[in-house]
Amino acid sequence: MKRFYGLLVAVAVVAGVLIWKGTRPGPGEASTAGAPPVAFTAADSAFRGYAQGSDSAPVEIVEYADLQCPHCGEFAVVQFPTIREQLISTGRVRWRMRDFPLNFSWSRVSALAAQCAGEQGRYWEMVDAMYQAQSDWGRSTKNPSGQFRDMARRVGVDGNRFDACVDSHRYDGRIEASRAQGQALGVSDTPTFFVNGRMKTDNNLSSDRFQQIVDSAIAATQQH
Amino acid sequence: MRHRQAIAVLALVGFFVALYLWFYKIGVIGELKCGTGSCEYVQTSRWATLLGQPVALYGVAGYLVLFVIALAGLQPRLLSNPAPTRLLAALAFVGFAFTLYLTYLELFVIHAVCRWCMGSAVIITLIAGIAVAAALRTPAIRTGP
Numbered sequence A: 001m002k003r004f005y006g007l008l009v010a011v012a013v014v015a016g017v018l019i020w021k022g023t024r025p026g027p028g029e030a031s032t033a034g035a036p037p038v039a040f041t042a043a044d045s046a047f048r049g050y051a052q053g054s055d056s057a058p059v060e061i062v063e064y065a066d067l068q069c070p071h072c073g074e075f076a077v078v079q080f081p082t083i084r085e086q087l088i089s090t091g092r093v094r095w096r097m098r099d100f101p102l103n104f105s106w107s108r109v110s111a112l113a114a115q116c117a118g119e120q121g122r123y124w125e126m127v128d129a130m131y132q133a134q135s136d137w138g139r140s141t142k143n144p145s146g147q148f149r150d151m152a153r154r155v156g157v158d159g160n161r162f163d164a165c166v167d168s169h170r171y172d173g174r175i176e177a178s179r180a181q182g183q184a185l186g187v188s189d190t191p192t193f194f195v196n197g198r199m200k201t202d203n204n205l206s207s208d209r210f211q212q213i214v215d216s217a218i219a220a221t222q223q224h
Numbered sequence B: 001m002r003h004r005q006a007i008a009v010l011a012l013v014g015f016f017v018a019l020y021l022w023f024y025k026i027g028v029i030g031e032l033k034c035g036t037g038s039c040e041y042v043q044t045s046r047w048a049t050l051l052g053q054p055v056a057l058y059g060v061a062g063y064l065v066l067f068v069i070a071l072a073g074l075q076p077r078l079l080s081n082p083a084p085t086r087l088l089a090a091l092a093f094v095g096f097a098f099t100l101y102l103t104y105l106e107l108f109v110i111h112a113v114c115r116w117c118m119g120s121a122v123i124i125t126l127i128a129g130i131a132v133a134a135a136l137r138t139p140a141i142r143t144g145p
Helices: A003-021 A042-046 A071-090 A109-117 A123-132 A145-154 A161-169 A172-184 A207-223 B002-025 B039-045 B057-072 B083-112 B115-137
Strands: A049-054 A060-064 A093-099 A194-197
Touching: A003 B002, A003 B115, A042 B002, A049 A060, A060 A071, A060 A207, A071 A093, A071 A123, A071 A207, A071 B039, A093 A109, A093 A172, A093 B039, A109 A123, A109 A145, A109 A161, A109 A172, A145 A161, A194 A207, B002 B039, B002 B057, B002 B083, B002 B115, B039 B083, B039 B115, B083 B115
Parallel strands: A060 A093
Antiparallel strands: A049 A093, A060 A194
């Protein structure tokens, strides 16, 4: 019996140490997990995210996303081009993007890079570029800031101003405010969508499904 | 006695696997050590949350309950009592069925496999196998005169 309890203690100690080590970032990693919460101001909270599409579109879809989240990347690369072509460009939908950084290593780094590109009017171009290359930087244990700088320049962002923005961390509060607002609305995973303010609860992320949802939303607004 | 010891050890290992996944889900751990697996893809999917709680939390609770029952069943006054073995078999079977559902989701809905989840699946399968085999060997409950 002593050997049995000794085995239990050994298992607990080894597993405990392994998990404790897992909470520490490795060499070259800069995990944000466990980082102190970022303070945000009223101005940060007032920012409602970048939007594309007509201001008079009958439907607004708000997407809470993490640029490093693989599901967001898959949705952006596979489904979103069709949604953009069939729903946004046709004036039926206005699409709004909100940051909801999860606890990936580069969630906040990537969100900051996109906001800094947005400062120069290249938010959506930057987001597209980041999603296209997500399988590369998203799996890296090395800080992808250099890659983001190159992407920013390729999409027409002034590199020096971009660097100054990233170094200043001036949009950290805005990103945190967006995450807090999403959390208050019940967001826990990404991507999460709100169609005219109502959370989309099914797991179907196909462009066809969004087409159906938008048709229903437009029909509902016409009835009122 | 041996089967309860084996279940206790396996449940303890499973508890730490589930704890690791839960810590990731709530942000205590920044990145899952997953090799070439798709742990983060699975863990950030919608199916990693059930009734508002991370699925891993159910694993933490489930393994803890199995561990406590197995340990309790090793106390001298319960060693010859078949009730802990039957209870372990019933709970482990429920855990096994839930794991089957989760594995189905990974393979056919999410199309990605999380190595840690697979590890947990192997552990609960072993526990269920041991517990059910032991329960079948216990004497039947007599009812009536």
